[in-house]
Amino acid sequence: MKKIVLLVGASYGLLSVVFGAFGAHALKKIWSVETLQSFETGVKYQMYHALVLLLIGFYFSFSTKVENSMAWFFILGTFLFSVSIYLLAFAKTWNISLSWLGPVTPLGGLLLILGWVFLLVNIYNEF
Template sequence: MIIAQIAGALFGLLSVVLGAFGAHALKGKFTEQQLVSYETGVKYQMYHAIVLLILGYLPLGQVKALTVWFFIFGTLLFSGSIYLLCYTGYKGNKWKFLGPVTPLGGLLLVVGWALLLYNALVPIFV
């Protein structure tokens, strides 16, 4: 599935760029808590970039294709909202409406992992 490969490569590339940016440009600007949150966003983005790349090279059935979309949207919502919350907090105008977006993104990631588990277990029991 080419979308998984594209998203995985893009997420991986951006996580390296954003991680380096956070480690160098934001270190003296963000609070310690903001840096920890920012780093969490970068880590989760990279983890899911790797998973998307792996899924992109496997034959995908309907469940795996659905998993790819949950991982893409979950990563965008989870990591993206963390980045924006940290940045807008640093600028002094924290976008608090993004607060619920982070757990929603996390929920999408959890559903993606549950779908992978389901996909692994079905052949055993069918």
């Protein structure tokens, strides 16, 4: 599990830099400020949680259900939250309706919150 967490964390970090640069240069010319800000929110949250995944990957052994659950909440929550925002932003450019993705973003956010709750539980259990 440790290797998965570190690989996903590094991948999320890499992709957030790529997406951030793409947004700042290519998309800035074609998207509204509101759409670009939404896209940037996905990029920021992806980078924040990439760093969290790297930190927990180096710190925890993932030998308990709580540690494993925390990691999966962060991995899946980041994916659902950020990717749904990216796709919703691109839907306007692609001229397609992805409105069904609207509920996916808060679900990803809920999983991120659970990841933080489980991180608190893990830290509490350490002492």
